[in-house]
Amino acid sequence: MPIVTVRGLSRTYTRGEHKVHALREVDLDIEAGEFTALMGPSGSGKTTLLNLIGGLDAPTAGSVVVEGTDLAQLSAGARSDLRRERLGFVFQAYNLIPVLSAAENAEFVLALRGVPAAERRERAHAVLAQVGLKGLEDRRPGQLSGGQQQRVAVARALAGNPAVILADEPTANLDSTTGHDLIELMRELNTRDGATFIFATHDPKVLDAARRVIRLVDGEIDEDNRK
């Protein structure tokens, strides 16, 4: 059974008089352990699709089923629970909680889950080390570069060992070496731990690493290639 099932998914935004069809009747299955890249021109609906899969937004039509649960059946609170327990997120921008240190951001989801402080602190330090931020654990987001902030966000997404990680242009703000390292890291987690990744990206390096590339154009799936 696919870990994510998308059927007839549409999202229409109303901007005054006129309607924007960000997503048009998309059907998609993501298998557990897949490493999938979403590509496509700006405005093609990548972020919209990720948000709908993550239950951050409600579709105009269609359904999203994650691990057998139809998101439409869940209350807002239950969707929060699902995100906290099963999903990891890296957003395009404004990823971090400004009043918390890098380590506190990385362990935040674990704190929400009620993991004991010592255990989650250890985990946070481990994942921060994995994304190359050893020594910067106590910095606040304002004291980190854009790339470093993005890596903290990735560390946070990894910290909770989620079933699915949804990442919106995770390498967009990183220099090419750091970006490359990050992709390598995610690949490793994917092969070793079997974590499922779905990215939106323009980055050719990510596309190279991806084993499945889905191309969106105007809110529709244009191509879907497995390597």
Added chain:
Amino acid sequence: MWLFTLALRNLFRHRSRTLLTGLAIAASFALVALHMHFEYGSWNQRIRGSVEAVSGHLVVQHPDRADDPQVEYVVSRSAEVSGALQRTFPEARVLRRAQVGGLLASPRNTSPLFVSGIEPDREAQVTRIDDLFQDADAARAALDSAPEPTREALQREAERGLGSWLEPQDLRGIVIGAPVARTLEVELGDRVVLMAQVGDELQSIPLVVRGIYSTGIDRADAVVAYTTLQAVQPLLVDPKTGEPVPDPAHQVAVHFEHERGLDALAARAAQAVDRSDLSTLTWRQAMPTLLRQMEVDRSFGIILHVFIGLIVVVVIFTTLLMSALERTREIGLLMALGMRPKHIRAMFWAEAALLGLGGTVAGFVLHLPFYAFLAYVGIDLGDMIAGSSDIAGVVFDPVMRAEFDPDALFYYGPFTFLLTLLASIGPAYKASRLTPVDAMRHT
């Protein structure tokens, strides 16, 4: 716990705004607490004064006198009543009084006033008027040898009592306030006449000025004079027959060292007196108007406190709403990461709770020095407090002092805290109602 960490960090993020809001809470609490302490102190002062001068802790009197102090509501055979009470309560101070309104006349002028007919030696044990004469004598004695800087104070002290307090056997003596002496243009040893209406007739009692006192509250001193009970007894007659009443007084008052178990003591007193034509009351029952005034005062106080509380609510509400609006994107992130809407609300409540607690504690600390000033130095209200005539002869000291009202701590403290929480409900709901994407897209 991490909720409080988040809340605390968020409060620290806008240090000056948090400080200002906390200060508003602190100031409002301090203001209300000081008001409560001051009210509490002045009412206690008034009650103590009233217990001293008007009722005693227990009072035996005509059943209708508590509501309407008419001259004909008398206690007959008052010495018997007094004796019975003294036997029942050997340690207590038992004293008889009569109060008559009339005109005091000198050859040059007249002055309307209340004359208290008292037992001088017994009254001296509860009133402080007699002390004025002793203190003034002492001040006069010290004045000659006193160094220059202290002379002025001694001089003032000396002027507070001319002559002496009444002697028990002195059936013709009267002690008047300095303003009365000025009006009547009389001095010590001068003759005056007390004129009062008894039934349809005007009775006059010739008296001699033995003492002239000054408490510092002229308007009070202008309306109260003291003479012996025997001197005014002829004015207390049976209203129906107009015949003299045997050994009359208006009340027999009992003063204890403290007022614990007063209701039980009242029951014992009633038993000892054993007279169906008299009632035995505690001071609360004897002074219903005083208590009513106190209630009215309290109600106005509460209205004021609630009003100040509302200002606090508005201040906190705007602060938290502002902070909810500027943090919308962040709140979206928190929800995206798995915080439930109710967690978001809890975070706001935690912020409000910390703000309220901090503000209230700061307010408490802040108000202490002001309280100390009000309690130990006080405010000299001078003639202002004698504005209402019911206070005449009751409030002795024009300086009003605060006393610590425990309600300020145990009722207004938690109330301030609750108000803060109340004010945070709206902003908390506002923050928690958006969907994560809408919140995160917010700019």
